[in-house]
Amino acid sequence: MRVSLKDVAAHAGVSIKTVSNVVNDYQHVTPAMRARVQRSIDALGYRPNLAARHLRKGRTGIIALALPEFGNPYFAELAAAVIDAAAEHDHIVLLDHTGGRREQEVLVSQAFRARVIDGLILSPIELAADDLRDRAEDVPLVLLGEREYDLPYDHIAIDNVAAARTAVRHLISLGCREVAFIGARRGNSEPAELRLRGWRAELTSAGLSVDDGLVAATDGWGYGDGAAAMVGILTGGRRPDAVFAYNDPMAMGAMRVLHEWGLRVPEDVAVVGFDDVVEGRFGAVTLTSVSPDKGAIGRLAVESVLARLGGTTSEVRRIRAGHRIVERESTLGRRHAANDGTIRVPS
Amino acid sequence: MRVSLKDVAAHAGVSIKTVSNVVNDYQHVTPAMRARVQRSIDALGYRPNLAARHLRKGRTGIIALALPEFGNPYFAELAAAVIDAAAEHDHIVLLDHTGGRREQEVLVSQAFRARVIDGLILSPIELAADDLRDRAEDVPLVLLGEREYDLPYDHIAIDNVAAARTAVRHLISLGCREVAFIGARRGNSEPAELRLRGWRAELTSAGLSVDDGLVAATDGWGYGDGAAAMVGILTGGRRPDAVFAYNDPMAMGAMRVLHEWGLRVPEDVAVVGFDDVVEGRFGAVTLTSVSPDKGAIGRLAVESVLARLGGTTSEVRRIRAGHRIVERESTLGRRHAANDGTIRVPS
DNA sequence: GCGCCGCTTTACAACGTTATACGACCCGAG
DNA sequence: CTCGGGTCGTATAACGTTGTAAAGCGGCGC
Numbered sequence: 173m174r175v176s177l178k179d180v181a182a183h184a185g186v187s188i189k190t191v192s193n194v195v196n197d198y199q200h201v202t203p204a205m206r207a208r209v210q211r212s213i214d215a216l217g218y219r220p221n222l223a224a225r226h227l228r229k230g231r232t233g234i235i236a237l238a239l240p241e242f243g244n245p246y247f248a249e250l251a252a253a254v255i256d257a258a259a260e261h262d263h264i265v266l267l268d269h270t271g272g273r274r275e276q277e278v279l280v281s282q283a284f285r286a287r288v289i290d291g292l293i294l295s296p297i298e299l300a301a302d303d304l305r306d307r308a309e310d311v312p313l314v315l316l317g318e319r320e321y322d323l324p325y326d327h328i329a330i331d332n333v334a335a336a337r338t339a340v341r342h343l344i345s346l347g348c349r350e351v352a353f354i355g356a357r358r359g360n361s362e363p364a365e366l367r368l369r370g371w372r373a374e375l376t377s378a379g380l381s382v383d384d385g386l387v388a389a390t391d392g393w394g395y396g397d398g399a400a401a402m403v404g405i406l407t408g409g410r411r412p413d414a415v416f417a418y419n420d421p422m423a424m425g426a427m428r429v430l431h432e433w434g435l436r437v438p439e440d441v442a443v444v445g446f447d448d449v450v451e452g453r454f455g456a457v458t459l460t461s462v463s464p465d466k467g468a469i470g471r472l473a474v475e476s477v478l479a480r481l482g483g484t485t486s487e488v489r490r491i492r493a494g495h496r497i498v499e500r501e502s503t504l505g506r507r508h509a510a511n512d513g514t515i516r517v518p519s
Numbered sequence: 520m521r522v523s524l525k526d527v528a529a530h531a532g533v534s535i536k537t538v539s540n541v542v543n544d545y546q547h548v549t550p551a552m553r554a555r556v557q558r559s560i561d562a563l564g565y566r567p568n569l570a571a572r573h574l575r576k577g578r579t580g581i582i583a584l585a586l587p588e589f590g591n592p593y594f595a596e597l598a599a600a601v602i603d604a605a606a607e608h609d610h611i612v613l614l615d616h617t618g619g620r621r622e623q624e625v626l627v628s629q630a631f632r633a634r635v636i637d638g639l640i641l642s643p644i645e646l647a648a649d650d651l652r653d654r655a656e657d658v659p660l661v662l663l664g665e666r667e668y669d670l671p672y673d674h675i676a677i678d679n680v681a682a683a684r685t686a687v688r689h690l691i692s693l694g695c696r697e698v699a700f701i702g703a704r705r706g707n708s709e710p711a712e713l714r715l716r717g718w719r720a721e722l723t724s725a726g727l728s729v730d731d732g733l734v735a736a737t738d739g740w741g742y743g744d745g746a747a748a749m750v751g752i753l754t755g756g757r758r759p760d761a762v763f764a765y766n767d768p769m770a771m772g773a774m775r776v777l778h779e780w781g782l783r784v785p786e787d788v789a790v791v792g793f794d795d796v797v798e799g800r801f802g803a804v805t806l807t808s809v810s811p812d813k814g815a816i817g818r819l820a821v822e823s824v825l826a827r828l829g830g831t832t833s834e835v836r837r838i839r840a841g842h843r844i845v846e847r848e849s850t851l852g853r854r855h856a857a858n859d860g861t862i863r864v865p866s
Numbered sequence: 867g868c869g870c871c872g873c874t875t876t877a878c879a880a881c882g883t884t885a886t887a888c889g890a891c892c893c894g895a896g
Numbered sequence: 897c898t899c900g901g902g903t904c905g906t907a908t909a910a911c912g913t914t915g916t917a918a919a920g921c922g923g924c925g926c
Binding site: 539 | 867881882883884
């Protein structure tokens with residue numbers, strides 16, 4: 173049977189509370205007493221019962237993290253970041269996946285699946301603002317990702333406009349002049365809208381023309397959608413010298429199409445993706461990508477939950493996490509080409 | 520404040536235990552009483568406090584799952600499978616990652632990070648048998664993956680020999696005659712040994728010669744290791760018409776090298792990987808791979824933990840989960856080539 | 867030498883739930 | 897009408913921990 177405070181107390185010949193004080197590093201305990209109790213603790217191999225502690229304190233030390241799917245390396249890395257950040261604060265993470273389905277997301281947001289949690293970090297895909305509005309739950313909720321909700325919950329996302337500008341600036345710095353944008357969403361998807369805005373802003377500030385013929389709208393956000401969009405641009409007779417895609421899978425789909433059309437990446441067309449998914453690091457030509465600072469996102473998310481738990485903060489925080497561009501072959505070779513002076517002009 | 524049994528009892532004008540009986544579907548409760556209590560429960564929005572229940576019952580309903588990393592899609596999918604399987608049994612999964620580092624794995628196996636768990640599912644990489652031998656923990660442990668331990672813990676893995684044979688058989692059925700094996704491990708790594716054995720067995724049973732010049736040993740198990748091994752084989756003057764790799768990243772590394780050497784996949788060389796990692800589905804040439812039945816592994820793991828928790832089973836179970844081969848371009852095109860009658864012979 | 871004060875330690879109650887054991891009640895049989 | 901046996905409901909006591917308040921125990925000043 174598990175050994176409890178009572179057993180240790182009996183063994184050390186002191187009261188239960190004294191043992192508790194030692195365990196919790198309570199300050200007013202004589203060194204001698206502390207040592208004596210510690211010996212008993214070690215001798216019996218005492219380990220606190222968290223269930224009891226939780227019951228008493230009203231906290232479980234567990235934070236739930238609900239992501240659409242782990243199969244997507246972006247979320248896998250984000251999960252790792254959150255777990256590590258939580259560990260820093262002596263908290264444990266309970267992971268759940270929603271499949272990006274609204275129904276599951278609602279369930280999770282109501283903390284139905286897991287009622288043991290202190291707080292909840294949710295990365296929604298389909299969830300509607302109304303689903304959250306009548307949330308009758310007292311556990312703090314922090315939202316992650318690109319969807320914007322006009323609701324009193326902390327929200328952590330990267331600055332899409334700035335990140336898109338970074339990507340386009342990178343392409344322009346390589347000598348590209350006709351930068352296509354793949355992944356403007358049909359229907360109003362905020363992040364796509366913001367990244368498109370960044371694309372437009374950076375082109376404008378570089379003095380380049382903004383050509384809507386180089387923007388491809390898509391329904392989905394997968395590999396196939398990127399490929400189809402690229403086909404659309406090429407069959408439209410356009411020959412951009414760069415592609416900025418809404419995300420990595422779409423960029424890879426585009427690269428595949430470029431390959432099939434006999435266009436070389438990056439010599440003929442430079443390609444930049446978004447999210448820095450691990451998949452982009454493999455493949456025939458590795459993919460340059462905008463990399464959100466997942467570590468920062470995880471850390472900020474955990475800290476937001478804990479702050480709200482501490483009850484100190486009441487104001488709603490909207491945090492923009494950082495990003496950086498990770499250069500790989502889909503743009504890197506380009507620099508060499510440019511250095512050669514051989515700037516290839518697509519026919 | 521949260522509403523407790525006491526509040527509901529007061530509201531319904533009955534005793535606390537009666538409410539508890541209704542909540543737990545205890546049998547000796549009059550329908551009338553049950554309805555009356557249920558009305559109060561609904562009216563007050565009562566939800567049981569799990570911490571208290573756990574304290575009382577000694578169970579938390581939480582199973583920990585410790586994997587090397589989520590960045591690897593194989594583990595991400597496995598995690599999803601375990602979570603779903605656990606949900607089937609009204610249990611929640613607490614995910615942890617070890618980075619494949621022994622130190623972390625030991626920590627996890629001792630349930631140090633998470634002391635709230637009923638059971639533990641661990642997929643070890645470096646963990647030694649001795650680390651587990653003096654495990655002074657009473658929470659049931661189930662091991663996953665290829666490492667074999669001669670210890671009294673349930674273990675779930677796929678049949679490596681059979682799976683390797685399936686892969687090689689697939690290649691032979693496509694007309695391949697010289698099948699290289701990439702990823703025999705320097706040092707004794709059981710799974711690599713088993714897959715090598717499967718490779719050998721299938722070649723033998725097909726009446727083909729077993730040529731150790733086509734076996735490449737490696738230190739690691741990453742993309743670069745696969746590439747290096749492939750280079751080794753090619754510079755050795757060998758021109759296999761098929762490659763069976765220890766895992767998907769290594770297969771992709773090999774494919775890249777083949778590409779650089781001007782060899783086409785699958786026309787000149789067919790390639791099969793192992794694990795069916797999502798990454799293999801992207802890339803210039805999608806990768807055929809041996810796909811372990813992750814759903815089955817997850818389900819079996821959860822059931823093993825729960826069985827042990829129930830205390831009914833005492834015998835140690837070693838379970839072999841199933842597998843299947845997922846055919847993609849790295850072998851599929853080959854069939855067409857064969858159908859053409861144009862079987863290309865490498866120079 | 868006495869009283870007071872502050873530092874340690876302790877007793878007790880509570881957190882919300884469920885198991886145990888018992889009491890109240892109802893119905894049919896004696 | 898009473899008694900026995902089953903059914904249904906309840907009071908009480910845990911589970912292991914920590915906060916509160918008070919008691920013990922020194923030492924120090926007068």
